[in-house]
Amino acid sequence: DAKTTQPNSMESNEEEPVHLPCNHSTISGTDYIHWYRQLPSQGPEYVIHGLTSNVNNRMASLAIAEDRKSSTLILHRATLRDAAVYYCILNYGGATNKLIFGTGTLLAVQP
Amino acid sequence: DTEVTQTPKHLVMGMTNKKSLKCEQHMGHRAMYWYKQKAKKPPELMFVYSYEKLSINESVPSRFSPECPNSSLLNLHLHALQPEDSALYLCASSQSFREFGYGYTFGSGTRLTVV
Numbered sequence: 521d522a523k524t525t526q527p528n529s530m531e532s533n534e535e536e537p538v539h540l541p542c543n544h545s546t547i548s549g550t551d552y553i554h555w556y557r558q559l560p561s562q563g564p565e566y567v568i569h570g571l572t573s574n575v576n577n578r579m580a581s582l583a584i585a586e587d588r589k590s591s592t593l594i595l596h597r598a599t600l601r602d603a604a605v606y607y608c609i610l611n612y613g614g615a616t617n618k619l620i621f622g623t624g625t626l627l628a629v630q631p
Numbered sequence: 632d633t634e635v636t637q638t639p640k641h642l643v644m645g646m647t648n649k650k651s652l653k654c655e656q657h658m659g660h661r662a663m664y665w666y667k668q669k670a671k672k673p674p675e676l677m678f679v680y681s682y683e684k685l686s687i688n689e690s691v692p693s694r695f696s697p698e699c700p701n702s703s704l705l706n707l708h709l710h711a712l713q714p715e716d717s718a719l720y721l722c723a724s725s726q727s728f729r730e731f732g733y734g735y736t737f738g739s740g741t742r743l744t745v746v
Binding site: 552563564566623 | 633673674675686730732733734735736737738740
């Protein structure tokens with residue numbers, strides 16, 4: 521199984537950018553990199569996903585290393601509402617869209 | 632409609648009870664999932680349905696019985712549960728299970744307490 525490694529926790533200040541790292545050294549060529557976040561007492565929420573190229577959407581940007589062994593989720597201006605657990609996940613199984621969650625990064629945002 | 636709706640939001644049941652969790656989506660998604668999440672742990676995949684057929688059962692005990700009556704509805708039938716089954720049960724859907732790159736939409740979950 522392709523696995524991801526994330527820091528257990530990170531802190532940020534409000535209105536500053538946040539860079540959340542993820543290592544996935546055993547990624548295969550067909551694995552997409554997904555990011556989800558889970559706010560307290562809610563279900564996970566899709567943030568962004570990508571394969572090889574950097575991706576941007578209204579929530580965040582995803583920067584993927586050239587060798588694809590790591591990626592970074594970028595929140596451009598953190599708000600208090602961004603405090604959540606952020607999960608970096610790879611498609612699992614080679615032929616299915618199965619998502620297996622790792623332990624994630626707990627992001628705290630200070631005012 | 633871009634939501635996955637789960638009912639009930641909270642459920643307390645005894646170990647001899649039979650209850651059901653319900654999940655509904657109207658996005659035309661053809662894959663639906665059940666996850667279980669214990670406190671301060673990541674969600675764990677339980678079942679995957681693709682085109683209304685069970686594709687994956689992650690070795691879940693038989694006291695959990697999934698059902699997909701149609702493409703919009705997913706149920707999880709519960710019987711003779713144990714207190715350690717108390718958890719947040721999450722339903723999710725995605726465009727497809729056999730094609731890459733589709734994001735999941737999750738419901739807000741059912742908080743289950745077994746007494």
